[in-house]
Every structure is written in C-alpha cells, then in structure tokens.
Amino acid sequence: MxxxxxxxxxxxxxxxxxxxxxxxxxxxxxxxxxxxxxxxxxxxxxxxxxxxxxxxxxxxGTLINNSNLTFNEVYKQWYADHSRTIKKSTQKTIQSKFNKHILPRFGNLKVKEINRAYCQKVINEIAATIKSVNDIKIQINQVFKYALKMDLINKNPLEHVSIPKEQKELLKDHYDLSEEERNYWTKKEIRQFLSITQAETSIRDQVLFHLLIYTGGRKGELLALTWDDIDFEVGSLRLGKTLFYDQGEYLFQTPKTKKSTRLISLDTSTLNSLKKLRKEQIEAKLAAFNSNNENRIVFTRGDGSPLRLAYPNEKLNILIKKHNLHRITIHGLRHTHASLLFEAGASIKEVQERLGHSDIKMTMNIYTHVTDYLKEQTAAKFQSYIEL
Missing domain, CATH: 3.30.160 (Double Stranded RNA Binding Domain)
Known part of the structure; x- marks a missing residue:
C-alpha cells in the first residue's frame, strides 16, 4: 500500500x-x-x-516493525497464548521463574534494544546463584522466539549465549561418580533405611517410602493414588495422575506425557504393605474413608485431606540427618529403583516402561551411570580381595 x-x-x-x-x-x-x-x-x-x-x-518485509514494546509487554502476550496449552502446575512454575529471575532483569527494557552481550551477562549472573540456569534460559528464549515470530526483532539476542560451567564441572566427566554427587542408595543403604522407617515412622509413611523405592513412582503420582488404582488380586498399580495444590485446592492432573500413564506390577512385599495400611485405615475409621475424602486417596492426613507435596521431602531429610545417611533427594529414590533394576538384570526397555520415561535417553543416562559405577567398584573389589 x-x-x-x-x-x-x-x-x-x-x-x-x-x-x-x-x-x-x-x-x-x-x-x-x-x-x-x-x-x-x-x-x-x-x-x-x-x-x-x-x-x-x-x-x-525486510524492515522489522518499529515497536517500542518492553520485554514485559511481549512476555504478557506470549504467556497469554502459551498458558492455554499447559497445565496449572506448569503455569505456576513458569510464572515463578519469570517473576523471580527474568522480569527483574529484562522486564522494563525495550525488546528490540536487548543485545547478546546483555543476555550473556544476565545468564552469568543467574548461573552464579542457581543450578537450574538452563531452565531459565529456555523460558527467556521462548519470549524472544515469540518476538521474532511477530516481527518485533530481526534476530534472537539469546542465540549463541552460553551457560558458564563451574570449575569443578570442567574437571569431571559428564557422569560424576563421586560419593558427594551420588543421588541414589545402594542395596545395603536401602535395607538400612527401610529398617529405620519400620522402627520410627507410621504405617502410612512406611508404605509411602516403600512404594517410592519399590515402584520408582514419582512423588506426585504416589500422593495422588486412590485405592481403586490398586488391583490386589492381579497385583498391579495404575499410575495415571498427579496431585497439584493451587490456591487452597488439591487438584488431580494428567501426567506430562502419555508414557507416564502406565500399569506396573507389584511384588508380594509391596502388596502386603498396602493391605496392612488399608486394614488399619478401615479399622481406625480414619477420615480417609469418610466424606472428607470422596476420592479415597491412599496417603492422607488425619482429616482426610491429601498429604502436602513437600511432606515426603521433609520426612526424608529428617531421617537422613538423624541417622547420618548418605544424602539423596526424593527423586533419588526413583533413581535408586532404576539403578537396582539394572543391577538385577532388567533390560533398558523394561526400566523405561516401568518408570514412564518418554525419552529412552533418560533411561540410558541412568544405565550409563550405574554401569560406570559398577566398573569402578570392580577395581575396589579386586584390591580388597588381594590385600586380605
């Protein structure tokens, strides 16, 4: 025109x-x-x-639109579109990352004036404070890609920006086998921990930790379990939802990927533990079986409401500290399950399906980690034997 x-x-x-x-x-x-x-x-x-x-x-179309929009204004437009495609829990996580790390550094700047040097400076700053800097970079990049698509900028200033590595990362292999970094327990450590839970925790907590270790289920998946997810006759457990707390309300959500919805077999020990918990709840007429818990959730508080998502983490940390155990995270129990499956001779495909990994690379990472660790122990075993 x-x-x-x-x-x-x-x-x-x-x-x-x-x-x-x-x-x-x-x-x-x-x-x-x-x-x-x-x-x-x-x-x-x-x-x-x-x-x-x-x-x-x-x-x-060779000239980029002369827009004076700020990064914050572009972010709001991008988020308005993007939020329609993601779950509430993911929305909450994204908003937290932007409000805490990204908008304070980019929000008031005109998006067309942000350059690569400034982006690198920001990434360096964030990397000095948190380990998950790559997650932050991914979210920033989403906004710049949107601005590029909308012809607000003619190039992405985050392109070619690198994430700095700590010095100790430069001196180690990708799979660090050091004792400090090991985020899983050995078979001996698992037995010790289960003995502690038997002696010091409620039947509910005993069963919760037992399931985390024996099924490799994610924390959110297990806290969302209802009694109809368990088939005691067949000996199976259906995992197909997660628990999310938002604005004073507990919500069931579908898992991230289709692979996460799965039916897994249960061993006799795990089935007996679940039967014991169910029997105790019925006999005690706990709120888990009254109208306060219409969904009949397996792991509840005394009033029938679901356990807080942070509860397993807090309980695990208390027991680790009290008994001076090797420190791992709740996710480390899932890693432990996978590691012991490999040690027991399970195939990569079997472990992938049991853990609900959408990408077999995730399973392969654990497999490589475990096999490398076992190779390292071979030399130690030989030394121990020959020096007897």
Whole structure:
C-alpha cells in the first residue's frame, strides 16, 4: 500500500535539518497504528529518498516493525497464548521463574534494544546463584522466539549465549561418580533405611517410602493414588495422575506425557504393605474413608485431606540427618529403583516402561551411570580381595 509521509524543516545548532514521519502499519501485538520519525536530513530531497527506501522495506518485509514494546509487554502476550496449552502446575512454575529471575532483569527494557552481550551477562549472573540456569534460559528464549515470530526483532539476542560451567564441572566427566554427587542408595543403604522407617515412622509413611523405592513412582503420582488404582488380586498399580495444590485446592492432573500413564506390577512385599495400611485405615475409621475424602486417596492426613507435596521431602531429610545417611533427594529414590533394576538384570526397555520415561535417553543416562559405577567398584573389589 502507498504510505503517506509528511516532511518538516526544523532548526538545530548545526543549522536547518529535515525530518519525515510515516505510518508503519499496525503493531502486531496491540493492534494499534504506529508511526516512525526519521531526522537529520540536510535537504528535503534526502528525506524523500529515505522515506521511499523505508516504504520499500516495509512493503517487502525486510524492515522489522518499529515497536517500542518492553520485554514485559511481549512476555504478557506470549504467556497469554502459551498458558492455554499447559497445565496449572506448569503455569505456576513458569510464572515463578519469570517473576523471580527474568522480569527483574529484562522486564522494563525495550525488546528490540536487548543485545547478546546483555543476555550473556544476565545468564552469568543467574548461573552464579542457581543450578537450574538452563531452565531459565529456555523460558527467556521462548519470549524472544515469540518476538521474532511477530516481527518485533530481526534476530534472537539469546542465540549463541552460553551457560558458564563451574570449575569443578570442567574437571569431571559428564557422569560424576563421586560419593558427594551420588543421588541414589545402594542395596545395603536401602535395607538400612527401610529398617529405620519400620522402627520410627507410621504405617502410612512406611508404605509411602516403600512404594517410592519399590515402584520408582514419582512423588506426585504416589500422593495422588486412590485405592481403586490398586488391583490386589492381579497385583498391579495404575499410575495415571498427579496431585497439584493451587490456591487452597488439591487438584488431580494428567501426567506430562502419555508414557507416564502406565500399569506396573507389584511384588508380594509391596502388596502386603498396602493391605496392612488399608486394614488399619478401615479399622481406625480414619477420615480417609469418610466424606472428607470422596476420592479415597491412599496417603492422607488425619482429616482426610491429601498429604502436602513437600511432606515426603521433609520426612526424608529428617531421617537422613538423624541417622547420618548418605544424602539423596526424593527423586533419588526413583533413581535408586532404576539403578537396582539394572543391577538385577532388567533390560533398558523394561526400566523405561516401568518408570514412564518418554525419552529412552533418560533411561540410558541412568544405565550409563550405574554401569560406570559398577566398573569402578570392580577395581575396589579386586584390591580388597588381594590385600586380605
């Protein structure tokens, strides 16, 4: 379309100059029409030539829209679209990352003026404070990719920005086998821990930790278990939902991927533990079986409400500290299950299906970790034997 430009003479310290104003079309995010002003031309003829060149660039799409939107404004537009495609728990996580790490550093800056040097500086700063800097970088990149798609910028300033490594990371292999970094327990450590839970915790907590270790289920999956998920006759457990707490309400959600919905077999020991818990709840007429818990959730508090998502983490940390156990996380119990499955001779495919890994690379990472660790122990066993 023909764009009308207006020209004007103005006075500067260096003498008279010319400027022009031109309608550059609608802002793709706000829908409002916008104009651009170009100054500093010595003659009207120069201004007219520049205006003609600008019109050609706008017509052919070779000029990026002259938007003054801030990063925060672009983020809001991106999130409005993106939030429709993700679960509430993911929405909450993303908002937390932006509010805590990203918007304070990018929010008020014009998105078109953010450059690669500044992005690298920000990533370096975040990397110095948290380990999950790559997750933050992924979220920042989402906004820049959106801005690029909407013709608000002509290149992504986050491209080629690297994540710095700590010195100790540069000195070790990708799979660090050091005792400090080991986030799983050996068979001996598992037996010790289960003995402790038997002696010091409630039947509910005993069964919860037993399931975490014996099924490799995710914490959210197990806290969302209902009694109808367990088939005592067949000896199976259905995992197909997770528990999420939002604004004072507990919600069931579908898992991240289709692979996460799975039916797994249970051993006799695990079935007996679950039967024991169920029997105790029925005999005690706990709230788990009254109207406060219509979904008949397996792991509840005294009033029938689900356990807090943080509870297993807190309980595990208390027991580890009290008994000076090797420190692992709740996720480390899932890693433990996979590791012991491999040691017991399970195939990579079997472990992938049991753990609900959507990508076999996740399973392979654990497999490589375990086999490398076992190789390392071979030398130690030989030394121990020969020095007897």
């Amino acid at each position: 023909d764009r009308l430009a207006s020209y004007k003479k103005y006075q500067t310290k260096q003498g008279q100059k010319w400027l022009f104003k031109m309608d550059t079309g609608r802002n793709p995010l706000t829908g409002k029409r916008q104009t651009t002003t170009r100054r500093g031309f010595k003659t009207k003829k120069e201004a007219q030539a520049a205006a003609l060149n600008l019109e050609q660039e706008l017509t052919t």
